[in-house]
Amino acid sequence: GAVVSQHPSWVICKSGTSVKIECRSLDFQATTMFWYRQFPKQSLMLMATSNEGSKATYEQGVEKDKFLINHASLTLSTLTVTSAHPEDSSFYICSARPETSGSYEQYFGPGTRLTVT
């Protein structure tokens, strides 16, 4: 099956610093990738939709200047959390939709646990 990887799997950073999370589709090309955030015992909340070669589409309430998304190739999207604060501590999950997707295919990465101290 299709595999999506994320790096790093976990990261601890100091308040005020920036953190970059990578999402890669390993065996397929993904025109569209999605970034989710999940707080403990909460659901996955879509942050933004990332389209290769164009600007990301952010969900309401998500600061685009704080969560920078770059989708430079069909296999890589990055999320940079800028000037991180403790309230940004969360589980960040990406998913990718194959270029030749059927009506529902979406494959999730293993997630990145971010802790801001």
Added chain:
Amino acid sequence: GQNIDQPTEMTATEGAIVQINCTYQTSGFNGLFWYQQHAGEAPTFLSYNVLDGLEEKGRFSSFLSRSKGYSYLLLKELQMKDSASYLCAVRDGGSYIPTFGRGTSLIVHP
């Protein structure tokens, strides 16, 4: 917008059957998903329903009634490894991106 409701937590005994319900209210409908998520891991796809009826896949089955805005996930012959959160996700008529419910935490005990 969408409103997706599922129980917060359920418990069941190993070897038993459990049914996890999901109700939703959407503007249009374009498919319902069930995902399994173990703690600290990403969701894994279980099922997809777009037409009414029951879809069976091994020990797991998923049912959909579009007129009632209702779905359930049925897990048979429960195993300890089935302890996880089960997420119901719905696509409305205008999007291919599903919205996730809060998930049901299932605890399977011996």
